[in-house]
Amino acid sequence: LTWWISPFTDNPFLLRALLAGLLVALSCAIAGTFVVLRGLAFLGDALAHGILPGVAGALLLGAPGLLGAAVGAVAMIAGVNLLTSRSRLSSDSAIGLLFVGMLALGVVIVSQSSSFTGDVVGILFGEILGASWRDLGQQLVALAVIAALARVFARPFLLLSFDPEQADVAGWPSRRYQLVMLVMVAIAVIMSFQTVGTLLVFGMLLAPAGAGALLAHRLSAMMAWAAVIGSVSVYLGLLLSFHLDVAGSASIVVVAVAMFFVIFTGQALLGRPTRRPPRDLPLEPAVAS
Amino acid sequence: MNLRHTLSISLLAGAALVLPACGVTSSTSADSSTSGSKRPQVVVTSPVLGTVVRTVMGDAGDVRVLMPNGSDPHEWSPSARDIQAVLNADLVVENGLGLESGLQDPIKEAKAKGVDVFTVTDHITVRKVKAGEGAEADDPDQAPGADDPHLWMDPLTMKQWVQAFVPALTKAGIEGSANISKVEADLDALNTEVAGILDRVPAERRRLVTGHESLGYLAERYHYQLVGAVVPSLTSQGEPSARELADLTTKIKAAQVPAIFTEIGTPKATAEAIGKDTGTKVVELSTHTLPADGSYRTFMLDIANTIAGALR
Numbered sequence: 001l002t003w004w005i006s007p008f009t010d011n012p013f014l015l016r017a018l019l020a021g022l023l024v025a026l027s028c029a030i031a032g033t034f035v036v037l038r039g040l041a042f043l044g045d046a047l048a049h050g051i052l053p054g055v056a057g058a059l060l061l062g063a064p065g066l067l068g069a070a071v072g073a074v075a076m077i078a079g080v081n082l083l084t085s086r087s088r089l090s091s092d093s094a095i096g097l098l099f100v101g102m103l104a105l106g107v108v109i110v111s112q113s114s115s116f117t118g119d120v121v122g123i124l125f126g127e128i129l130g131a132s133w134r135d136l137g138q139q140l141v142a143l144a145v146i147a148a149l150a151r152v153f154a155r156p157f158l159l160l161s162f163d164p165e166q167a168d169v170a171g172w173p174s175r176r177y178q179l180v181m182l183v184m185v186a187i188a189v190i191m192s193f194q195t196v197g198t199l200l201v202f203g204m205l206l207a208p209a210g211a212g213a214l215l216a217h218r219l220s221a222m223m224a225w226a227a228v229i230g231s232v233s234v235y236l237g238l239l240l241s242f243h244l245d246v247a248g249s250a251s252i253v254v255v256a257v258a259m260f261f262v263i264f265t266g267q268a269l270l271g272r273p274t275r276r277p278p279r280d281l282p283l284e285p286a287v288a289s
Numbered sequence: 290m291n292l293r294h295t296l297s298i299s300l301l302a303g304a305a306l307v308l309p310a311c312g313v314t315s316s317t318s319a320d321s322s323t324s325g326s327k328r329p330q331v332v333v334t335s336p337v338l339g340t341v342v343r344t345v346m347g348d349a350g351d352v353r354v355l356m357p358n359g360s361d362p363h364e365w366s367p368s369a370r371d372i373q374a375v376l377n378a379d380l381v382v383e384n385g386l387g388l389e390s391g392l393q394d395p396i397k398e399a400k401a402k403g404v405d406v407f408t409v410t411d412h413i414t415v416r417k418v419k420a421g422e423g424a425e426a427d428d429p430d431q432a433p434g435a436d437d438p439h440l441w442m443d444p445l446t447m448k449q450w451v452q453a454f455v456p457a458l459t460k461a462g463i464e465g466s467a468n469i470s471k472v473e474a475d476l477d478a479l480n481t482e483v484a485g486i487l488d489r490v491p492a493e494r495r496r497l498v499t500g501h502e503s504l505g506y507l508a509e510r511y512h513y514q515l516v517g518a519v520v521p522s523l524t525s526q527g528e529p530s531a532r533e534l535a536d537l538t539t540k541i542k543a544a545q546v547p548a549i550f551t552e553i554g555t556p557k558a559t560a561e562a563i564g565k566d567t568g569t570k571v572v573e574l575s576t577h578t579l580p581a582d583g584s585y586r587t588f589m590l591d592i593a594n595t596i597a598g599a600l601r
Contacts, residue, residue: 011535013562028483122556130558132565194558248531275492 126197
């Protein structure tokens with residue numbers, strides 16, 4: 001039992017890392033399920049990396065990195081929206097264009113400051129082992145906002161995920177609610193990057209929610225699975241980081257992705273069709289929370 | 290190869306997107322392309338070595354420093370212009386022992402072209418990593434017995450290569466020996482000054498915890514004990530594991546270390562978290578960055594004063 005628990009009771013920094021990771025796992029379970037169902041993975045990745053110029057600019061000006069990240073995310077979402085609505089460009093081309101552009105802009109800004117490199121690595125890879133109580137507070141607020149958004153917009157988000165046309169017909173304009181959904185994903189990314197880095201946020205958005213989509217049919221059940229798998233990944237990842245002496249945030253992502261593939265393989269071996277959520281899925285009035 | 294090493298490679302791959310542009314800001318003491326004169330061109334990789342080379346050479350030639358002051362040498366990579374400068378130099382001065390990992394191929398090419406290359410760590414008594422310094426035991430480049438590249442943390446080790454540098458200048462056809470005896474005397478005097486500052490710290494408080502393993506030469510010269518590092522490695526690359534941080538926490542508590550020194554490239558939040566858990570203050574130390582006046586003397590005195598002030 002000590003093997004499983006004492007690393008966290010003996011080391012306050014590891015306990016804070018665990019709590020921060022669990023909060024990220026819960027935020028990402030909610031936001032990530034919609035990312036997976038709605039097919040927003042590329043945009044999620046673009047958001048995670050597109051905030052770099054915002055963060056770099058903010059740090060260069062001495063402003064809070066969080067503010068810069070928010071500006072970067074807004075610019076990204078607005079740009080993708082503008083390009084897809086005003087041109088015949090497909091959304092993945094628009095996303096790719098802005099992704100590359102924002103990343104390059106970030107590099108240009110970073111090159112203005114010679115003493116910047118450490119911070120950029122920090123943005124990409126995070127410092128989950130350095131999580132402070134203040135970071136935990138921020139994570140908690142982010143989780144509350146994300147849960148509230150998912151709850152308030154449960155119906156349109158559900159329709160948008162499974163049947164966008166019906167959403168339009170039912171009076172939930174898919175374009176508008178997609179935007180709200182993106183804001184929710186952006187909050188998950190922005191609030192988490194300082195603690196755990198954009199790499200871990202993105203891994204936690206996709207892997208647990210992807211596994212959840214394999215295991216369940218109903219939205220709420222998918223989220224529950226994603227939350228469980230994400231939380232277990234955080235716990236096991238940190239435990240591995242302690243016992244095997246390996247890097248923290250990377251171990252968490254490795255465990256999460258490994259769990260996805262174990263579930264995928266298990267289902268394939270058992271002969272259960274591993275399928276994408278079909279469009280004609282019988283919609284239960286499941287309420288996401 | 291262990292997993293952390295693998296991570297630091299993937300980290301480099303990620304950072305590769307970011308870093309090459311940094312070389313654009315390289316400081317240029319004299320722009321060789323604008324002057325048509327045939328003044329000797331000496332290219333030095335790091336700012337700290339560069340300032341000493343400048344002092345030795347005086348007005349005997351142009352010195353170009355490749356790494357921008359304030360950059361992390363462990364993460365730096367050269368720009369196209371830096372590589373051109375290396376290939377066209379009369380003499381290249383490098384630290385060696387892997388500090389300029391991004392410059393290996395251009396330097397090899399320059400050597401093949403007949404450019405003289407002076408490797409500083411070939412002309413000093415290289416310090417070996419000792420057991421219990423916290424470096425990784427499973428990485429041959431970091432384990433006890435590995436060569437420590439951070440020679441500039443000790444004025445007397447600097448003096449060793451400065452003595453060998455004058456013949457190298459002469460061989461490259463540069464008349465740069467006028468200042469040598471003064472430079473050597475200054476390094477001796479600096480050693481006495483630094484020792485005077487660091488000796489003020491009581492013996493039982495001479496315990497160093499740093500961002501990475503950068504203070505080995507200083508610790509050896511002035512009888513300080515290396516307790517550990519946030520990133521237990523000779524480079525600032527890589528992410529510490531939970532195990533390493535837990536071990537560091539234990540060591541800091543056991544040795545009652547008064548301060549944790551952070552450097553360029555140190556994961557700051559992690560250092561703060563360890564400081565909080567152990568009740569230790571976190572102090573920034575400029576181990577790779579020249580001070581405003583650009584002199585090696587001020588650089589070393591600042592470090593000595595910061596250490597003595599934090600540990601006393």
